Amino acid sequence: MADEPVGQGPIHAALYLGPKLARPAPPELMEALLSAQITSTAGERSGFQLAFDLTKGGAIIKRLLPEGYFDPKTRVVLTVSVKGTPAVLLDGLIVRQEVGASNQPGQTTLTITGEDVTLLMDLEERTDRYPNLRPWQRVERILSKYADYGIQPMIVQEQIEQPPRERLRVGYQTGTDLEYVNDLARANGYTFYLEPGPTPNRSTAYWGPEKRVGLRQHALNVNMDANSTVDQLTFAYDGTAREEPMARVQDPGTRVSTLLPQPDIEPLRPPLGRRATPALKRKTLPGTAKKETEQASAELLARAATSADAISGSGSLDVNRHGYLLRPRELVGVRGAGVTYDGDYYVKSVTHNLRVGSYQQNFTLTREGLIAMSDRVRP
Secondary structure, eight states: OOEEEETTEEEEEEEEEESSSOEEOOHHHHHHEEEEEEEEETTSOOEEEEEEEOOTTOHIIIIITTTTTTOTTOEEEEEEEETTEEEEEEEEEEEEEEEEOOSSTTOOEEEEEEEEGGGGGGSOEEEEEETTOOHHHHHHHHHGGGGGGTEEEEEOOOSSOOOOOTTTOOEEEEEEHHHHHHHHHHHTTOEEEEEEOSSTTOEEEEEESOOOSSOOEEEEEOSOGGGOOEEEEEEEEOTTSOEEEEOEEEOTTTOOEEEOOOOOOTTTSOOOEEEEOOOOEEEEOTTOTTSOHHHHHHHHHHHHHHTOOOEEEEEEEEHHHHOSOOOTTSEEEEESSOTTTOEEEEEEEEEEEEETTEEEEEEEEEESEEEESSSOOOO
């Protein structure tokens, strides 16, 4: 699997394993690699599954497996190079191993399953206080504890500032670091995930709004005969997805409650579609009356933004034909789907499926409106 032809150049895959610092795997391990599946989704932890051939008398079954080479918490890094461009697909930890023994020659396999390195943040429950720290400062303090694993934070200050007032309220954590960081992200309409790379044993922990601006990836072409790069692509418009949330705050002195105005979601969701979808549902956020106005406003903005994506697309592509890796959590253009659904989308998730001689990607796309904003999509 190490050198499979892809388009105009080869795909080269490389595997690294180690207890904390992953090192290049022995050649016999790469030769035994049967398949790899890695799923990356915005706002969720990435997962992976690797399958190896357990040939009788091979190094895996005789030496590596008994010596604990695949024990849980072992670090795994997988990189691929497409047309000479390297990319780190996976930086994770093993959580499970399975051996499937068979009487059929070549059918005995070892399968290891794991999750990305943010698993470290989810192993221990703790309580902590964060007096006089804004949400982004709390995230920064938590992530600093994981620098030994090569995790570099990339943190964006929240859209609605929430000045800390220790005499009125103190940020308090119960549960794991990962749960608390995700709670803070959701309360501000943000997302939190780990981006592996750019080199093995390094990754970026991103806490901020979904990246819906900037350079688009190479377009996904469908229904364009010889120029098609996507095997299939299905779109859906869910009319009940978008909500118009409502929130009230109460003055503690007069007990008069005030309905907060509807927020402008554009700072979190720059429009990708020319015709925005309407909100069919109205929903009142619970518990905002007892919160400070800034915190309630942030939750109102978060709910309005995260429910806005009523348009979704799903499909699959052959990397060999497309010629490029489709990266999750970035923008990509679609061509050939018609006026209504052509245009730019946010890549919500990508599942990589690598096998000997095959590299497929399944993906999902989202945006908040119909019809492309521009008449031109980047090829």
